[in-house]
Amino acid sequence: MTLAILGTILWLLLIFVALSTFLPMTKLPYGFVQGIGFFRLQTLVLTILIAVVAIMSFEGANRIWLVALAVVLTLVNSIYIAKFTPIWRVQSHKPDGAISDIDKRTVSILASNVKMSNRAYHRFNQMVREEAPDILIVVEVDQPWLDGIEEIKSLFAEKIEVPFDTGYGMALYSRFPLGQVDVAELVTEGVPSIRAAVQLPAGSWFRIFAVHPEPPVPNMDTKGRDSEIALAGLKAQSDSLPVVIAGDLNDVAWSTTTRRFQRLSGLLDPRIGRGFYATFHAMIPCFRWPLDHLFHDAKFRLLDMRRLAPIGSDHFPMFFSLALTESEGDNVLPEPPRNGEKEEVDEMIDDAKAEERAPIGTEWEKD
Structure with a gap:
C-alpha cells in the first residue's frame, strides 16, 4: 500500500x-x-x-x-x-457505617433484559435463585417466558406481569409489600412501564420505576425513546417518595438524552466514578455499551453493583444493592435543569404522544 x-x-x-x-x-x-x-x-x-x-x-x-x-x-x-472510570469522583457513595438498622433498610434489585426469543429459562431461574434479589425486573417477556419462570415466582410475595409478544413485555416481582401500582404506556402505545411503591422491612417506602423505551434505529426518529426517558425523569422529580428507576433504557450513560434525564430527575448514576458495566451486546465483546441502568435518589447509598454472567440473552443482567437513609449525605447531585429545558421537554413529549404508530422493532424477537 x-x-x-x-x-x-x-x-x-x-x-x-x-x-x-x-x-x-x-x-x-x-x-x-x-x-x-x-x-x-x-x-x-x-x-x-x-x-x-x-x-x-x-x-x-x-x-x-x-x-x-x-x-x-x-x-x-x-x-x-x-466519568465512567475510576479516575472520576463517584456520584453515589457507599454508606459511612453509621446507618442504623441497615439490614432493614436495604433492597437488592436484579434487572434483566432476557431477550424474548431466548428460551433458556433454566439459566435465568438458576441465576435468580443464586442471587436471591428482593426485587426482580424482567423485560422482553411474553407469556412463554412467564410460564418458563413459574418455578421462581414463589420466591416473591408480589408480582406485576405485563406480557407482550412484541419484545416490550415486562414483569416486576418483589419480596417486599407493594402499593400504588401503576402500569402505563407513558408515551407510545404498546410500550409499557411499571411504577409501584415498595415498603422496606424498616417501614419506610420508596418508589420503583421499571422502564424499557424503544431502541434507536438509523432510519427513524428517537422522539418516543427520548420522551419516555425524559417523562420518567420528570415523574421522579415530582414524586413524594425516594425513587429508583431501572431497566433497559436503550441509551448509553454518556448521551445527551441520559444526561438530560439526570438533570430533570435529580437521580444519581452509580456507574459514575466506577466503570462502564457494559451490558449489551453480551455476545460481541468489542461492541458493548452500558444500556441497562439503575438511577437512584440521593437518599440511597450504594452497597453493591455487579454485572452478572450471561443467560443466553444479548444483554447481561445487572445486580444492585441499595440502602435507604434519611439524608443525601455525601452523594454528588446532578446539575439542575438548564433554562427552558423543562418546557422544551414538555413540547417534545406532547409531539411524541400525538404520533400514531406501532412501537419500533416489534418483529425483531419473533421465533
Whole structure:
C-alpha cells in the first residue's frame, strides 16, 4: 500500500470519527445521530490507532495535521467517557457505617433484559435463585417466558406481569409489600412501564420505576425513546417518595438524552466514578455499551453493583444493592435543569404522544 492510499484511508477514518464524535452532541432526535454516540469508546480506540499509524508512517505537515485532529477527537471522547472510570469522583457513595438498622433498610434489585426469543429459562431461574434479589425486573417477556419462570415466582410475595409478544413485555416481582401500582404506556402505545411503591422491612417506602423505551434505529426518529426517558425523569422529580428507576433504557450513560434525564430527575448514576458495566451486546465483546441502568435518589447509598454472567440473552443482567437513609449525605447531585429545558421537554413529549404508530422493532424477537 502506498503512502498516498494510506493517507486517504486515515483521513476518511478521521472524518467518520469526527462525525460520530460531534453529531451526537446535538439534540437531533434521529436514530442515526443518537446511535453513533454509543461508539465513543470504540472511536476513542480507533482514533489512538490512527495517531500511532500516522506518527509511524508520515512526516511533515501530513503527520502534524493527522495527529493534531486525532488528539482533539481523543480529548473530546475521553471527556465523555472519563466519568465512567475510576479516575472520576463517584456520584453515589457507599454508606459511612453509621446507618442504623441497615439490614432493614436495604433492597437488592436484579434487572434483566432476557431477550424474548431466548428460551433458556433454566439459566435465568438458576441465576435468580443464586442471587436471591428482593426485587426482580424482567423485560422482553411474553407469556412463554412467564410460564418458563413459574418455578421462581414463589420466591416473591408480589408480582406485576405485563406480557407482550412484541419484545416490550415486562414483569416486576418483589419480596417486599407493594402499593400504588401503576402500569402505563407513558408515551407510545404498546410500550409499557411499571411504577409501584415498595415498603422496606424498616417501614419506610420508596418508589420503583421499571422502564424499557424503544431502541434507536438509523432510519427513524428517537422522539418516543427520548420522551419516555425524559417523562420518567420528570415523574421522579415530582414524586413524594425516594425513587429508583431501572431497566433497559436503550441509551448509553454518556448521551445527551441520559444526561438530560439526570438533570430533570435529580437521580444519581452509580456507574459514575466506577466503570462502564457494559451490558449489551453480551455476545460481541468489542461492541458493548452500558444500556441497562439503575438511577437512584440521593437518599440511597450504594452497597453493591455487579454485572452478572450471561443467560443466553444479548444483554447481561445487572445486580444492585441499595440502602435507604434519611439524608443525601455525601452523594454528588446532578446539575439542575438548564433554562427552558423543562418546557422544551414538555413540547417534545406532547409531539411524541400525538404520533400514531406501532412501537419500533416489534418483529425483531419473533421465533
